[in-house]
Amino acid sequence: MENIMLGFSNVFQLSNLLVCIGGLFVGVLFGALPGFSATMAVAIFVPFTYVMEPGAALLLLSALYCGGVFGGSIPAVLVGIPGTPASAPTALEGKALVKRGEAGRALNLVTLASCFGGFVSSAALLVCAPLLAKIAKMVGQPEQMFVAIFGLSVVVMLSQENLFKGLMVAFVSLLLATFGQDPVEGFPRFTYGLSQLTGGFSVVPVLIGLFSLPEVFKMLEDPLGKMAESGKVGSLKLKLTDITHNMFNAIRSTIIGVCIGIIPAAGPDIAAFLCYNEAKKASREPEKFGNGSPEGIVAAEAGNNGVTGGSLIPLLTLGIPGSAPAAIFLGAMIIHGVRPGPTLFTQHAETVYTMIIGFALINILMYFVGMFFCKCGSLILVIPKSVLATVIVVLAVVGTFATNKNMFDVYVMFGAGIIGYLMLRNDFPTSPVALALLLGTNMEKSMSLTRTMYEGELWMVFSRPLAAALAVFTVFSFVFPLVKMAGDRKKKQAEQEHKGE
Amino acid sequence: MKKSFADMIIGIVLLAFLTSLAVQVPAIPEVSRGYPLVLLIISYVMTIWLLVTSVLKQKKEEKQETQVVEQVKIIVPYCLMITVYLVMMSKIGYIASTVLFMIASLIYLKLKNKVVLAVLSVLLTIILYFVFTNFLTVILPRGSWFNIAF
Numbered sequence: 049m050e051n052i053m054l055g056f057s058n059v060f061q062l063s064n065l066l067v068c069i070g071g072l073f074v075g076v077l078f079g080a081l082p083g084f085s086a087t088m089a090v091a092i093f094v095p096f097t098y099v100m101e102p103g104a105a106l107l108l109l110s111a112l113y114c115g116g117v118f119g120g121s122i123p124a125v126l127v128g129i130p131g132t133p134a135s136a137p138t139a140l141e142g143k144a145l146v147k148r149g150e151a152g153r154a155l156n157l158v159t160l161a162s163c164f165g166g167f168v169s170s171a172a173l174l175v176c177a178p179l180l181a182k183i184a185k186m187v188g189q190p191e192q193m194f195v196a197i198f199g200l201s202v203v204v205m206l207s208q209e210n211l212f213k214g215l216m217v218a219f220v221s222l223l224l225a226t227f228g229q230d231p232v233e234g235f236p237r238f239t240y241g242l243s244q245l246t247g248g249f250s251v252v253p254v255l256i257g258l259f260s261l262p263e264v265f266k267m268l269e270d271p272l273g274k275m276a277e278s279g280k281v282g283s284l285k286l287k288l289t290d291i292t293h294n295m296f297n298a299i300r301s302t303i304i305g306v307c308i309g310i311i312p313a314a315g316p317d318i319a320a321f322l323c324y325n326e327a328k329k330a331s332r333e334p335e336k337f338g339n340g341s342p343e344g345i346v347a348a349e350a351g352n353n354g355v356t357g358g359s360l361i362p363l364l365t366l367g368i369p370g371s372a373p374a375a376i377f378l379g380a381m382i383i384h385g386v387r388p389g390p391t392l393f394t395q396h397a398e399t400v401y402t403m404i405i406g407f408a409l410i411n412i413l414m415y416f417v418g419m420f421f422c423k424c425g426s427l428i429l430v431i432p433k434s435v436l437a438t439v440i441v442v443l444a445v446v447g448t449f450a451t452n453k454n455m456f457d458v459y460v461m462f463g464a465g466i467i468g469y470l471m472l473r474n475d476f477p478t479s480p481v482a483l484a485l486l487l488g489t490n491m492e493k494s495m496s497l498t499r500t501m502y503e504g505e506l507w508m509v510f511s512r513p514l515a516a517a518l519a520v521f522t523v524f525s526f527v528f529p530l531v532k533m534a535g536d537r538k539k540k541q542a543e544q545e546h547k548g549e
Numbered sequence: 550m551k552k553s554f555a556d557m558i559i560g561i562v563l564l565a566f567l568t569s570l571a572v573q574v575p576a577i578p579e580v581s582r583g584y585p586l587v588l589l590i591i592s593y594v595m596t597i598w599l600l601v602t603s604v605l606k607q608k609k610e611e612k613q614e615t616q617v618v619e620q621v622k623i624i625v626p627y628c629l630m631i632t633v634y635l636v637m638m639s640k641i642g643y644i645a646s647t648v649l650f651m652i653a654s655l656i657y658l659k660l661k662n663k664v665v666l667a668v669l670s671v672l673l674t675i676i677l678y679f680v681f682t683n684f685l686t687v688i689l690p691r692g693s694w695f696n697i698a699f
Contacts, residue, residue, distance in 0.1 A: 099686060216595040220563065223570065223588045228579035237577050237585060238570055268658070283637045402630030435665070438651055439673065441631060446677050448644075450687045466628060468693055474555045492584045 052174075055401030059409055064402075067104050068410050070186040071111025072417040078112070079119020080421065081436065086116025087372045091259045092440070094252050094380045095447035102384040103402035109380055110403060111410045113373050114356050117316055118162040118414055121349060122421055125154045134316035134355075137348035144340030152284040152422070156538055157345050157417035161298055165350035166411030168302040169309065169357025173364075174404050176310075178393050180365040189497040190509045194518035196491035199368040200483060201525035210475050211533070217471070218480040224249060225488025232496045244456040246404070251379045251485050253448045253461040258481060259372065261465025262472050267433040283508045284422060294346040297327050305354020310361050316352035323351030329336040357407060364388050364400065367490075375482040553606035560600035567593055630654060642692030647674040 058064060071093075078089035089112040097105035117134065124135035125142030138158060145154040200218060227238045228248025239245040301323035308319040327347030328337045337344050360377070362368040367388040369375035381388055386396045393400060448461040468478050502508050510516045570589060574582060627666075634650035651670035660666050681687040691698070 099684070196600040212595070212599070216592070216599065219588055219592045219595060220567075223567075223592055226588065233578070233581050235578050236583040237581060240569075240572055240573075265624050265627075268627055269620055278597060299678060317629060414655070432660060434655055434660045435669065437658060438654040439669075441654065442647055442673065445635070446647075446681060446689070449689065450681060455635065455690065457637060462631060462635065474552075474559060476559075495584065502625070547611075 051397040051401045051406065054398050055403075055405035058398065058402040059107070059406045063106055064107055064406065067100075067108045068111045068406060068413055069417065071108045072410060072414055075112040075115020076122070076414075076417060076421050077115075079116040080122040081119075081431070085120075085259075085263075086113050086480050087259050088263060088374065089113075089116045090373050090376045090380075090445055091252075091256045092443050094256070094383070095374060095450040097380060098383070098450060102381075102386050102396070103406075105115070105380065105384055106377075106386075106399065106403040107406040109377055110407050113377070114166050114407070114414055115417070116158070116352070117353055117356055118166070118349075118418060119421070121158045121162065122155065125151060125158060125467075129144035134320045134352040135348070136317070138345055140338055141341050141344040141348075144338070145342075145345075145469035146506060148340055150340070153286060153290070153342075154340075154345060155422035156284045156286050156419070157290060157342055158349050159415055159422060160291075161294075161301075161337040161346040161349035162353040162418065163411050164298050165302045165305055165353030165414040166356055166414060167408055168299075168353045169306050170404060170408035170411055171357075172306045173357040173360055173407060177361050177364050177404070180361060188512070188515075189494045189501060190512055190515040191492065191518055192513055193494035193498050194522055195366050195368060196487045196494060198522045198525060199366075199487045200491070200521055210477065211530075213476045214480055216476075217476055221481045221484030224481075226484050226492065230495040231489050235475045244454070248405050248489075249460060249485065250452055250457050251472075251482075252383065252451050253457040253462045254485060255376055255379060255482055256448050257461035257464030258468040258478050259376075260440055262460070262469040262478070264437045264440050265465070265469040266472075267437045270433065281327045284419065290342050294343060297330070297343055298346050298350045300330070301350035302354040303328065305351040308351070309355035309358020316355040319355045320348040320352040323347040343419050353411075362408075365390065365394055365509050369483065369486060372479045372482055375479075377488050378486050462538075550657065553603040553610050556599060556603035557607065560596055560603060563592075563596045564600065567596060627654075627657065638690045638692075640692050640694045642696040642698070643689035644678055644697040645692065645695075646673055646690075661698070 059068075074093070075086065075089050079086055086434050090109050093108065093112055097108055100108065124139035125146065142151075142154045142158070145151065189318040200222075225243055225248070229236055229246065236246055240350045296377045302325050304326065304423075305316075305319040308322065309316075324337075324344055324347050327343050328334050331337065331341070333341070333343075359374050363374045363378060366387070367378065378388060384399075386392070386399050444461060444465070445458055448458045449455065452455055468481075470476075471478050498509060499506065510519065562639055567589060570585075571593075574586060574589070577585070630650065630653055637646040637649070640646075648670050651674065652666060655666045655670065678689060681689055
């Protein structure tokens, strides 16, 4: 309780409030620009946090993350282009409401539902994370090994469309994570004789390059184009029934969103579609879905924002980054000396509670920032791509340089950007790179120490209940997506055969 | 261009990269070698598999219309521009190189409004310079030929 109060007093300091509001403005802007994302916002602004107190730094990243997830819904309503995949159901309903001249009502609903989802998810973070952390205190080296492997199994879920390429990227990236010194013995490896590689690749420059430059290169393919032509916003007023009819819908969708967030790799897009689907099933007027249903908007938005807090639960307690933004969060926390894991809630209680309480406040402030953007949202979309592309390159360069104050990192970032673009264009997923670079060193270290602990009797690892349970989860997380994929393939085949007949 | 052709090229480049790592393995002490060696072997197997399947697919696959040539024409010069920008940063300093890069980039990407072009290039560079040097205490690159600083 004392820590919660400490978190409250930290969050309500003027400087931290300004950080939250500033982060929200930038985050919503990034989310609102089609092609940009919450991940990109978090990646680019990590270097700006270096001189901040850890608590303030995490507040800024949280505001960018929440703002980015919400921002995607503004173009979804105004122009029917989802800023992020998670806003696709909103685009479907928003488009119909815009046609009826109710764009303002749709935007207000989006903002309210997003804030509700985000706020409840932060409450879940506050309640669930410390409980899970108590269990996580039983974690030793063998358990850490399985946690790292479990974290990497996210790759399987992230690359369902091209599993082979996803796994290949993960293995090569794990190899890249071995560059520099051996984490146990300290011997240098794969340095190509370069002193800059003695410490291995710095993760943040790689992530900045991987998640920002490919979008710039994509913009160059049509530099003359504006983001989109948008419709008029109109009145932002809501009907009373919009709130009363959607209370249960919002609560159900948020709970689903939080649960989806806890599952590694199942991000806001899955939550949005799942909640939309559930709302349609439960609705008294399912025929309105697709034709401008407020219920559809509320479900999708409460669901995808519910993920934000949920996705931080495994990150804070076990150090498993379940998504690309969470992976960048992990990188930033390590830089600030706040290592996620079982001891986080005791050793860095002040920082972590500042972040969690801040997370709740950010979701309240998001309503006001969101309404501001809703009123002038159409202006964002007329910024020419040439300006955006140039600004992103300059920000990425200066941000990367600030990481370790050397040009080598900037070249690494640039290289990662080019490789990221080639990967995107050739259907190689980029998220496994982030996961492998972040979890690789820890995995090698825990494997090596576990081998030393159980020399010759490695099977004894399974006598530890938590290790055994984690091993089962790990196997399940690898096998389940494969079984599901096989099932989906069979279904498709059967459908095709049925059509053929 | 056939889609599998791109996979084939990626496979060849990856194979060359993995070989450059394999050459360094004997220099690593045995105690630190095991884990990367396992990863190296798995990566080799997967890359060879990608290469073989892409070669086999190439024979069956039909040519698809892609905009690769058009994309390369825009992106390669832009990448060269960024490379020059990064190299010049240590020669003429952060401020001069960034202003020049922004002007060149905006002209290359056909921004027509000359006022926006000039104001944005100078203003953003100076704002970033002040934020990083004064608030974030980062000393941005200084030029060896000449340097503009405030």
